Amino acid sequence: MSLTQTELEKKLAELIDRHHVPGAQLAVLDGDTITEVTAGVLSIRTGCPVSTDALFLPGSIGKLYTATLVLMLADEGLVDLDQPVKTYLPDFEVRDAHARDSVTVRDLLRHTSGFDGDVFIDTGRGDDALPRYLQEIRDLPQIADPGTIWSYSNSGYSILGRLVEVVADTVFETALRERLLEPLGLEHSVVFPEEVIGHPHAMGHVPNPEDPGSLMVSPQWGLFRSCGPMGASLVASAGDVIRFALLHLDGGVAADGTRLLSAEIVAAAQQPQIDLVDDTVLGESWGLGWILDHFGDVAVIGHDGNSLGQNAFMRVAPAQRFGFCLQTNVESALAMYRELADWLFEERLGVTTRQDPAALDSPVVADPSRYVGTYQREGLVFEIAEAEDGSLVASVRASHAAAEMQNLPPMDDLPLVPVVRDGSFLLELPIADSALLAVFFNPADASAAPTYLHFGGRAHRRVS
Known part of the structure; x- marks a missing residue:
């Protein structure tokens, strides 16, 4: 009908x-x-x-x-x-x-x-x-x-x-x-x-x-x-x-x-x-x-x-x-x-x-060092760090022209919420009304340490 x-x-x-x-x-x-x-x-x-x-x-x-x-x-x-x-x-x-x-x-x-x-x-x-x-x-x-x-x-x-x-x-x-x-x-x-x-x-x-x-x-x-x-x-x-x-x-x-x-x-x-x-x-x-x-x-x-x-x-x-x-x-x-x-x-x-995949009961990540590092593309940098409780947090720095026009707020120590899918987390930015899926992956070898962070439709290459 x-x-x-x-x-x-x-x-x-x-x-x-x-x-x-x-x-x-x-x-x-x-x-x-x-x-x-x-x-x-x-x-x-x-x-x-x-x-x-x-x-x-x-x-x-x-x-x-x-x-x-x-x-x-x-x-x-x-x-x-x-x-x-x-x-x-x-x-x-x-x-x-x-x-x-x-x-x-x-x-x-x-x-x-x-x-x-x-x-x-x-x-x-x-x-x-x-x-x-x-x-x-x-x-x-x-x-x-x-x-x-x-x-x-x-x-x-x-x-x-x-x-x-x-x-x-x-x-x-x-x-x-x-x-x-x-x-x-x-x-x-x-x-x-x-x-x-x-x-x-x-x-x-x-x-x-x-x-x-x-x-x-x-x-x-x-x-x-x-x-x-x-x-x-x-x-x-x-x-x-x-x-x-x-x-x-x-x-x-x-x-x-x-x-x-x-x-x-x-x-x-x-x-x-x-x-x-x-x-x-x-x-x-x-x-x-x-x-x-x-x-x-x-x-x-x-x-x-x-x-x-x-x-x-x-x-x-x-x-x-x-x-x-x-x-x-x-x-x-x-x-x-x-x-x-x-x-x-x-x-x-x-x-x-x-x-979205369901969130896990605990935010603690088994091997946080696997993900910790800097991931970037033109005008945007993600710093992934381990928090004191063993969870992961992301700090985001945007410098492209559109970000400057949007007058973005600080985006520091945002929690990465692990989900039932391997290498994937939910991340909500303060400029958004919903969390998005953040996926760490290695296109050459899925079992190896991730070489990219995919978020918001974009791949960010790991540089450190």
């Missing part, structure tokens, strides 16, 4: 109240019907109510749009996913010469390039923002050999955006608008901040540093133009995000019958490319742009997004033609997403989301 608009409105209102979210927008797909509901306010400063046509920052959900543009070019025979990126971008450089010459387009789509990925650089508002970004990341360090491990890479998607520009002979935002937003009839999706002004729109909210228990409007709205293909370009309603997803549920055909992608490449994008290590929050594997997961025995695809005080989630079950997009105007809404997803999928399909 389908969920009614009244039921959805009631549940969304309950959830934003329970999880202290200023406002939210929800679009639920059920068969051929999209039901859009809202709750709360767009900004605590203005008190304007959320409307279904309001624009939010879907964040990294926009990576799916970038991936779709690349798949279009592959369909047209202009891009071979298994060719090195350098085939299409001769000026592409990273620190490691082997990676520079061997990282493929497929590697970037599935986050297996092996180079550090969270580099946010302001290269200006001009049409040369992406070429300049590529020049700025020429010294990007390698954390693993290409194709060997999965580690989420924002930088990889800006490289893909530049590939779109070169191969399609246009700027990224024009390609996004002309190849996707307009053909799909997405009237509540725009690509530049100045286009947002004519629409009701959400402001992000972050903890108030003078009163961490309360929220304030985020001092910055959106990321740099160079981050556009990472998801920063897209500003959209939840309903429009679901309407975009329908392109992939309908085998590449738009609502008006226009074919934008081949059925073959749509199907290929939803096939597992690589398994994930921390496989509870996101999913069990990655496709060509898509998170791939199972809720019970139901196959699910989707993506999440976070952008300076806004947090969005999208999950759909293609076979059942059921799913949703949730957009919120708060920094972290993971707990709300999980509760909503469980309710929606259990009510409609009788399944729930993938759960």
Whole structure:
């Protein structure tokens, strides 16, 4: 039985109240019907109510749009996913010469390039923002050999955006608008901040540093133009995000019958490319742009997004033609997403989301020295230490540009809670509303001392 608009409105209102979210927008797909509901306010400063046509920052959900543009070019025979990126971008450089010459387009789509990925650089508002970004990341360090491990890479998607520009002979935002937003009839999706002004729109909210228990409007709205293909370009309603997803549920055909992608490449994008290590929050594997997961025995695809005080989630079950997009105007809404997803999928399909492994009764670790050390990637360092009681604690230092804009609180001596899965712990950062799985692993030898810490979708290499 389908969920009614009244039921959805009631549940969304309950959830934003329970999880202290200023406002939210929800679009639920059920068969051929999209039901859009809202709750709360767009900004605590203005008190304007959320409307279904309001624009939010879907964040990294926009990576799916970038991936779709690349798949279009592959369909047209202009891009071979298994060719090195350098085939299409001769000026592409990273620190490691082997990676520079061997990282493929497929590697970037599935986050297996092996180079550090969270580099946010302001290269200006001009049409040369992406070429300049590529020049700025020429010294990007390698954390693993290409194709060997999965580690989420924002930088990889800006490289893909530049590939779109070169191969399609246009700027990224024009390609996004002309190849996707307009053909799909997405009237509540725009690509530049100045286009947002004519629409009701959400402001992000972050903890108030003078009163961490309360929220304030985020001092910055959106990321740099160079981050556009990472998801920063897209500003959209939840309903429009679901309407975009329908392109992939309908085998590449738009609502008006226009074919934008081949059925073959749509199907290929939803096939597992690589398994994930921390496989509870996101999913069990990655496709060509898509998170791939199972809720019970139901196959699910989707993506999440976070952008300076806004947090969005999208999950759909293609076979059942059921799913949703949730957009919120708060920094972290993971707990709300999980509760909503469980309710929606259990009510409609009788399944729930993938759960975290259960915590052990004791926090004491049998061999803490196995894990103690420093693990790092570009802009982020984890110091893992043994506490007096034999448990493990983590101290986190963030220095990348996005962290500076977020005005992060101290993150010292945070407990690592061991779970029933070997080498895995639950870790909750003070900027989050839920614990995430932290996994220590060695891709070369599972029985040896860990060489990586995987957390928040990223691999951090052990350096001491």
